Structures are given as C-alpha cells and as structure tokens.
Amino acid sequence: MRRYLARRLLQAAGVVLFVTTLSFALIHLAPGDPIAAALSGSRVSETVRNQWRAEFGLDRPIAEQYVKWVANAARGRLGYSFSRRQPVSDVLRDALPRTLVLALPALLLSFALGITVGVLQAERPRSARDRWLGRVLLALYSVPDFWLALVALLLFSYRVRLFPPGGLTDPVLYDYMSPREQLVDRLRHLVLPVITLTLLTAASVARYQRGALLSVLPSAWMRTALAKGVSWRSAVRRHALRNALLPVITLFGLSLPAFAAGTVFIEKVFSWPGMGLVTVNAIAARDYHLVTAGVLVMSVMVVIATVLTDLAVAAADPRVRLS
Amino acid sequence: MPPVVPPLPDVAGIRSRLRRDRRATFALGVLLTIATCALLAPILSPFDPNAQLDISRLQSQAPSWSHPLGTDPFSRDVLSRLLYGARISLLISFTAVALAMSFGTLIGAVAGYLGGAIDAVLMRLVDAAFSIPTLLLLIVVIALWGEVSTSALTLLIASVGWFTVSRLVRAETLAMRDADFVVAARALGVPAWRVLGQHVLPNVVGPAIIAAALAVGNVILLEAGLSYLGIGVRPPTASWGSIIQDGSERVSDLWWLTLFPGLAILVTVFACNALGDALRDALDPRQLQAAPDDDTPIKAT
Numbered sequence: 247m248r249r250y251l252a253r254r255l256l257q258a259a260g261v262v263l264f265v266t267t268l269s270f271a272l273i274h275l276a277p278g279d280p281i282a283a284a285l286s287g288s289r290v291s292e293t294v295r296n297q298w299r300a301e302f303g304l305d306r307p308i309a310e311q312y313v314k315w316v317a318n319a320a321r322g323r324l325g326y327s328f329s330r331r332q333p334v335s336d337v338l339r340d341a342l343p344r345t346l347v348l349a350l351p352a353l354l355l356s357f358a359l360g361i362t363v364g365v366l367q368a369e370r371p372r373s374a375r376d377r378w379l380g381r382v383l384l385a386l387y388s389v390p391d392f393w394l395a396l397v398a399l400l401l402f403s404y405r406v407r408l409f410p411p412g413g414l415t416d417p418v419l420y421d422y423m424s425p426r427e428q429l430v431d432r433l434r435h436l437v438l439p440v441i442t443l444t445l446l447t448a449a450s451v452a453r454y455q456r457g458a459l460l461s462v463l464p465s466a467w468m469r470t471a472l473a474k475g476v477s478w479r480s481a482v483r484r485h486a487l488r489n490a491l492l493p494v495i496t497l498f499g500l501s502l503p504a505f506a507a508g509t510v511f512i513e514k515v516f517s518w519p520g521m522g523l524v525t526v527n528a529i530a531a532r533d534y535h536l537v538t539a540g541v542l543v544m545s546v547m548v549v550i551a552t553v554l555t556d557l558a559v560a561a562a563d564p565r566v567r568l569s
Numbered sequence: 570m571p572p573v574v575p576p577l578p579d580v581a582g583i584r585s586r587l588r589r590d591r592r593a594t595f596a597l598g599v600l601l602t603i604a605t606c607a608l609l610a611p612i613l614s615p616f617d618p619n620a621q622l623d624i625s626r627l628q629s630q631a632p633s634w635s636h637p638l639g640t641d642p643f644s645r646d647v648l649s650r651l652l653y654g655a656r657i658s659l660l661i662s663f664t665a666v667a668l669a670m671s672f673g674t675l676i677g678a679v680a681g682y683l684g685g686a687i688d689a690v691l692m693r694l695v696d697a698a699f700s701i702p703t704l705l706l707l708i709v710v711i712a713l714w715g716e717v718s719t720s721a722l723t724l725l726i727a728s729v730g731w732f733t734v735s736r737l738v739r740a741e742t743l744a745m746r747d748a749d750f751v752v753a754a755r756a757l758g759v760p761a762w763r764v765l766g767q768h769v770l771p772n773v774v775g776p777a778i779i780a781a782a783l784a785v786g787n788v789i790l791l792e793a794g795l796s797y798l799g800i801g802v803r804p805p806t807a808s809w810g811s812i813i814q815d816g817s818e819r820v821s822d823l824w825w826l827t828l829f830p831g832l833a834i835l836v837t838v839f840a841c842n843a844l845g846d847a848l849r850d851a852l853d854p855r856q857l858q859a860a861p862d863d864d865t866p867i868k869a870t
Contacts, residue, residue: 261697269709276713384846388786388838390793393813393831396820404821411821500699507704511794525705526798529712537712541705552700 250560258553263316265545269538270315274308276534324542325535329528334539337524342543344414345520348436349509352443359444360451361494367452368459369482379452386449391508395442395515402438409438412517439516446508447501454497458490465489492563499555502548586851593847599840603833607655614649619805621645632825639825641815650807651830657808658834661719662788665726670781673731674738674773678765681742692739695732703729704794711800719802722795726788734780741773775852779845786841793834809834
C-alpha cells in the first residue's frame with residue numbers, strides 16, 4: 247500500500263505540474279500579453295506599458311518567468327484580477343466554498359440515486375422497467391447540461407414560481423430576514439441547481455452501475471447464494487451490489503472532470519457565484535489571469551479528488567495495489 | 570496466451586443483431602433525417618438564417634404560421650437558423666471526431682506496438698489528460714486566443730478528443746502484438762507500418778466505431794456548451810448552441826429560443842448514444858452492457 251501510495255502521489259504531482267505548465271504555456275503562446283489585454287482600448291503610451299511589463303516581470307527571460315510562475319502558483323499567488331481589482335486568490339477564496347456547497351450535496355445525491363436506479367434496472371434485466379429507466383437515463387445522459395438547467399429554471403421558477411430564479415440569496419429581502427428565514431432562503435436557492443446537477447450526474451452513474459451489476463450476475467457465488475435459497479432480490483441487493491460497487495468508486499474519479507464542467511454550466515445558468523461562474527464571467531471581461539487561475543484551481547481539485555478515489559479503490563481492493 | 574490467428578469478426582451476426590435492434594433502427598432513422606435536413610437547409614429554410622428581417626416589427630416574435638419557431642432578438646427566423654445550425658453543429662462534430670479518431674488510433678497503435686519508453690510517455694500523457702476537464706481547457710485556450718474560426722474550433726475540439734480512442738487502440742494493439750500471426754508477419758520482413766495497418770488495426774475497428782458514435786454525441790454537446798458560453802461558433806453564424814445563447818438573457822420571455830434548439834441537440838445526441846449502445850451490444854452479444862472497466866460511458870466533457 248505504501249509503495250502504491252507513493253507512486254500515485256508522484257503521478258498526481260506530475261499531473262498538477264503538467265496543468266500548471268500548460269496554463270503558463272497557454273498564457274504565453276496567446277497573442278498579446280496580459281498588459282495589452284488589461285489596457286486594451288485605453289490610451290497608454292508604449293513607455294508606460296513597458297514600465298508595467300517590467301513591474302510584472304514580463305520582460306524577463308521565459309525560463310525565469312516560468313520558474314517564478316510555478317513558485318507563485320504553489321504559494322497560491324495566481325496573479326491579479328484586473329476586472330475585479332483584487333488578487334485572483336481572493337476572488338477564488340470567496341467562490342470556492344460556494345461551489346462546494348453546491349457540488350458536494352449534488353455528488354452525494356447523484357451517486358445515491360444512480361446506484362439505486364442501477365439496482366432497480368439490473369434486478370430485472372430487459373424488463374419494461376429496465377427499458378424505460380434506460381431510456382430516461384439515456385435522455386438525461388444526452389441532454390446538454392446548460393439546457394436542462396435552463397428548462398428547469400423556465401418551468402419551476404418562471405412558469406410555476408416554486409423556486410427563486412438563481413443567485414445565492416434573495417437580493418432584496420435577505421438582509422431583513424431572521425436567521426432561520428435566511429437559512430430557508432439559502433436552501434431554497436440551492437434546490438434547483440442541486441437537483442439539476444444531481445440528475446445529470448446520476449444518469450452516468452446508473453448506466454455504469456447497471457453494467458457493473460449485470461457483469462457480476464453470472465458469477466459462481468451468485469449461483470451459490472441462489473442455490474442456498476437466497477431470494478433473487480436479496481441476492482442482487484446484498485451479494486451482487488457489494489461486488490459491483492468497486493467499479494462505481496472508480497467511476498467517481500473518472501466522472502469528476504465531467505462533473506466540474508457540469509458545475510460550470512449550472513452555476514452560469516443559476517447565477518451561482520462559485521468558481522465556474524467567476525471563471526466564465528472573466529472570459530467576457532477578458533480577465534485572463536482570473537480565467538486561467540480558475541481553471542487551474544478546478545483542474546487541480548479534480549486531480550486531487552481523482553487520486554483520493556484511486557487510493558480508496560486501492561484500500562478496498564488488494565488486487566489494485568498489488569498489480 | 571495471445572491468439573494464434575486473428576479472431577474473424579462475425580459480420581453477418583453483427584448485421585443481423587443490429588437489424589433486429591429497434592434502438593439502432595430508430596437512431597439511424599433520426600440521424601439520417603437530421604443529416605438530410607442539414608444538407609437540404611438551403612431548400613427547406615423559409616428565410617436567410619442571418620437576415621435581420623425587420624428589426625422593428627419582427628423582433629423576438631413567438632412562434633406563428635409565418636415563423637413556426639419564432640424569431641430571435643435580431644428578427645432572424647429561428648427555423649432557418651435551426652436548419653443551418655444543424656449543418657454547423659454536425660459538420661464540426663463529424664470532422665472533429667474523424668480527426669480525433671485518426672490521431673488517437675495512430676498514437677494508440679504506435680504506443681501499443683512499439684512499447685517501452687514511447688508507450689510509457691504517451692500513456693502517462695493520456696492519463697494526465699483524462700484528469701483535466703476538457704471543457705475547462707478549451708475555455709482557457711479560446712478565452713486567451715479571443716474568437717476562433719469554425720475550423721480552428723473543430724481542430725481544438727479534435728485535439729482534446731483523442732484520448733479515449735488512443736487508450737482503447739493501445740490496449741487492443743498490445744494484445745495483438747505478440748500473436749503468432751503478427752510475429753509471423755514480422756519474421757517475414759513485413760515493415761512495422763504494414764503489420765499495424767493490415768494485421769493489427771482491422772481488429773480494433775469495432776471498439777473504435779463504438780467510441781466514435783459516442784464521441785459524435787459528446788462533441789455536439791461540447792460545441793453547444795462552448796457556443797452557449799459565447800466562445801464557440803462566432804456570430805452571426807448559427808449553431809444550435811449559439812441560438813440558445815441569443816435567447817439566454819431573457820429565457821422566460823423568449824422560451825422558443827431555448828426550447829427548440831435544445832430539443833434538436835437532445836434528439837441528435839440521444840440517437841448517437843443509442844446507436845453506440847446498440848453497436849456495443851451487437852459487437853459483443855455476450856455482454857449485456859458496458860463492461861465496468863470500459864472508458865466510454867463517461868461524458869468526455
């Protein structure tokens with residue numbers, strides 16, 4: 247286990263360095279430089295621009311800039327957000343918890359829902375229930391993330407005024423509410439984004455869980471359990487499910503990149519001021535430091551979570567860490 | 570034990586299973602219909618997709634007899650834009666997938682066949698790429714470069730879409746590399762590229778086709794997502810995502826700008842995925858569904 251851990255952490259460090267290098271390379275390969283972008287349209291003389299470049303170290307050799315970039319990134323110094331007039335790290339520090347508040351419940355719910363639906367399907371393969379659930383899942387799997395969110399907004403916020411149309415809290419009344427009402431208000435704002443994100447992710451999980459279950463159903467130990475008089479239902483739910491959960495832990499790691507992308511769209515549609523919305527809005531503002539840093543942080547989080555999942559798999563399954 | 574001779578694909582069996590699979594019939598029917606609509610867009614469209622018909626009187630009109638899907642805030646006919654948008658969306662996804670498949674197959678075959686350091690480096694690179702959210706990477710690239718042309722967008726999407734297929738092809742190539750028929754071909758002095766092309770690659774076509782069907786759907790979603798964020802297809806060109814983007818500021822008033830292109834995306838991607846599922850079942854009837862260690866069931870975005 248220790249050797250596996252060391253190897254996996256080393257790999258993860260490699261990926262993080264790769265992502266950091268990639269973002270540095272992208273910034274420098276892009277036409278124009280951050281100064282030109284920040285000052286675009288404003289009448290600033292070339293002399294002043296050069297002074298700025300010198301101040302930000304943009305006139306130094308590329309290797310030196312790279313080392314500095316990596317060192318700064320490692321210390322959480324990710325540049326200055328020109329559109330928000332504050333350090334990028336401050337912007338992201340505010341946004342990160344908001345994303346987690348949205349993403350963690352959605353992740354938990356989607357795996358709970360996905361596994362349940364997968365079991366319901368695999369219990370009766372090719373039955374009407376299996377086929378209809380399969381179609382619904384395929385539809386959810388094929389729907390654009392942002393479109394499902396827009397439709398949810400349209401139906402349950404504009405047509406039927408069940409939930410607020412986005413944001414963290416009520417923009418007007420929040421400050422006048424009692425603490426209890428404030429909590430309710432926050433939760434009400436969470437409902438639609440969390441449900442949408444849950445449905446989108448649950449579709450992948452359920453499809454995967456059904457496949458995993460079906461592939462263990464023909465096992466010898468299933469036959470043994472049935473021969474001993476265990477009912478089909480409890481054989482599937484107790485015996486097969488345990489054996490089919492392992493690939494789902496792997497799926498957890500594999501689905502995180504798609505989940506991060508989904509979160510970006512959900513935040514955008516529901517104006518949820520987390521990492522995704524901040525990053526996407528920074529595109530329009532041409533705030534390149536913020537875009538790059540936002541993506542960097544999200545990618546690093548995904549990498550770290552992926553490693554943790556791999557370690558969980560290795561802890562659960564000795565075959566993985568021995569190979 | 571590696572196989573002595575390549576297992577011949579059971580073409581007749583695959584074909585008959587596909588013909589009996591209603592999913593495949595449905596999916597092919599839908600895809601052919603949409604492709605036909607896209608091809609015939611100039612004939613079918615009632616209006617020029619980019620013409621601002623009457624900015625004062627036809628702005629943001631709800632669906633009516635003269636404009637069955639309504640008009641957008643620039644007074645353009647949504648039905649015409651939807652039909653022309655199908656061209657752009659399908660063109661981008663088919664081209665990007667074709668490019669990504671070719672490149673991924675090449676990389677996977679080379680890595681699997683040569684092995685050693687090249688294989689290790691390439692596959693570590695692919696591993697790294699798998700843990701980076703593709704969409705986020707594209708956001709950075711496009712945001713930094715500013716607006717990109719449609720062909721550049723296609724290339725960019727292709728450049729991040731080859732990982733799954735390269736891993737797939739590598740695994741198959743690795744399994745074939747030491748098969749007797751491959752060793753025999755090598756011993757007879759057949760050059761490596763011919764061994765790969767004639768003996769190894771035909772055996773990995775099946776999984777690659779499944780991956781391609783699923784990838785087309787994914788790329789349609791990816792393009793729509795980028796266009797919705799305003800960094801995909803450049804205005805005024807219509808794509809399904811960009812039509813939704815045109816109405817995204819006033820979703821509740823202009824619901825037709827969200828609903829119809831979204832349904833078009835949903836139906837098309839659904840058909841691609843259903844076709845992929847049907848192909849998978851037809852190619853490997855022993856499996857009821859994807860094996861748990863299969864890479865494909867996860868969205869590439």
